[in-house]
Amino acid sequence: MMDALKRASAARITAVIPFYGYARQDRKDQPRVPITAKLVANLLVAAGANRILTMDLHAQQIQGFFDIPVDHLYANPVLLDYIKTLDTENLTVVCPDVGGIKKAHNIAETLDKPLAIVAKRRKSAHEVEATALIGEVKGSDILLVDDMTETAGTLVAAANLLKREGARKIYACVSHSLLNEIGFERLKNSVIDELITTDSVPNPPREGVNLKVISVAGLLGEAIVRIHKNLSVTSLFNQ
16 A cells, blocks of 8 residues: 555655554564564565554564654553543552553553552463562452453463452453454453453454453544644653
8 A cells, every 4th residue: 555655656654553563573582583573664664654653562662663753652541531430449550461560550650559560471372370469459459451462361360360369350451452262262261350452453342251442543543633734743642
């Protein structure tokens, strides 16, 4: 599409990518593997993109893979509007993965709620073990916060540990829900009461899974208008 626009003499091409594919492949974590997040960046620029608009990158450093402007939005404000309507008592925000502490901390700070952290150990690509809990969750409702989920292994392992530690209701909140069959099955049989996510990727309803999908169309639409009119996008970066 970008190549067609470029050849049709478009003045500027902005690629709007709510979910940036291959974002987790942003480094060499073992020998002889590609850094596909950088490859995708190269492909987009080579195809003719002049600017990128995306949301909740797996690692913010991915912005540095581009030599063109990148507008990186956050889904937190949209998700928080819904989270504030939940009927919760003594809510504690929990980060199920050490890598997502910043996102969880921002939500905990905005809600003025305590933060807890679950340490995990990855046994395989699809299996995760929650090993330790930092913080107090007994008698609290829980909000698990992560950037994305595919097999739901991290969320379910953390939720099981939290239940054993005396947690009450457990909500999970992710920006990108890429659930596959394994993920849906795990959620169906898990102690997670509700999964809150955005429509950055299609999420059709599934029987037995309590999935709340919140639209980010307004957030992206506002950014598109501001970019088109050369207005400031800064206020939309606020979490």
